[in-house]
Amino acid sequence: MESLDHIMGLCPVIPVIVIDQPEQAVPLAKALYRGGLKVLEVTLRTEYGLQAITDISKALPDAVVGAGTVITADDVKKSKQAGARFLVSPGCTPSLVNAAQAEDIALLPGINTPSEAMALLEFGLTHLKFFPAEAAGGVPMLKSIAGPLPQLRFCPTGGVNPDNARDYLALPNVACVGGTWMLDKAAIANGDWDVIETLSREAARLG
């Protein structure tokens, strides 16, 4: 199993990608990668997610491609088969953790309370997504959690943007952040990959 500590240390920002048009997956991923975003989360929110994970992994073997919006044990299995190297989930259930451990694949599960974090610590999980970051208390909440639970490392996601990303990244318990701001909808629709590359370069420099 690849270590989340390693993956989360590769880049300060993980783009959370939703594929609406399957032919856009590879050029979009290439633009993100050229901009310096080496870790890519492709969500299973659309029917094209799994195929996109396979296509991007083949086209960019040096990128670390993970599956996002992983909800069920079946999603875990299919994501691994598609080539995902890690999994991200908005929340967590024991069956999701068990499935990821059975498939021997790293899981970054979402939490936003100390009790949820403690439940995952019992499974040996220390690297967690803090979701939805801004709505669930943002930087002050993560600062408060760091007191009693300093062993946790977070990827805050949800409402993170270029204006607040540095504040999150400055926290000792934040390894990286997730976000969608570099996935400009108009640029993607027009195939304007230079715009995506520029936004990604700015994001990669936030760390």
Ligand SMILES: O=C(O)C(=O)C[C@H](O)[C@H](O)COP(=O)(O)O
């Ligand atoms: O799809 C998932 O599994 C999610 O958890 C949702 C993502 O984290 C948000 O889509 C982030 O979106 P922004 O707030 O625009 O950065």
